[in-house]
Each structure stands twice: as C-alpha cells, then as structure tokens.
Amino acid sequence: MFEQIKHNMETIAGVAIYPILSLLIFFIFFVGLGIWVFSYKKEKIDELSQMPLNDK
Numbered sequence: 001m002f003e004q005i006k007h008n009m010e011t012i013a014g015v016a017i018y019p020i021l022s023l024l025i026f027f028i029f030f031v032g033l034g035i036w037v038f039s040y041k042k043e044k045i046d047e048l049s050q051m052p053l054n055d056k
Helices: 002-010 017-039 042-053
Strands: none
Touching: none
16 A cells, blocks of 8 residues: 555655655744743743632
8 A cells, every 4th residue: 555655656746845845844833832932931931830729
C-alpha cells in the first residue's frame, strides 16, 4: 500500500514543496509560542495559578 502512495506522490509535479511548507509552519508556530510564553508577564502567571484556589 505504501508503494502505491509513494508512486502517486512522486508523479505529482511540485509535491516537494509540501514537506518544506509543513516544516516551516511547524517551526514558526513553536517559535512564536515560545516567544509568547517567555514574554508573558510573571504577575499574570501568578494570578492565573492562584485562580483555582480563590473562592470567588
């Protein structure tokens, strides 16, 4: 079954761009997520971490 899929994918013109695009999307997403996490304010993180314990 894999052989058929491999053969079909090899016959499509320009198919080599899809793995590159998916890698770029993956990389950009996780770099952006890392930047967001490390730039998040510590006060906001502390506030959110105390939310389950507050009786509001």
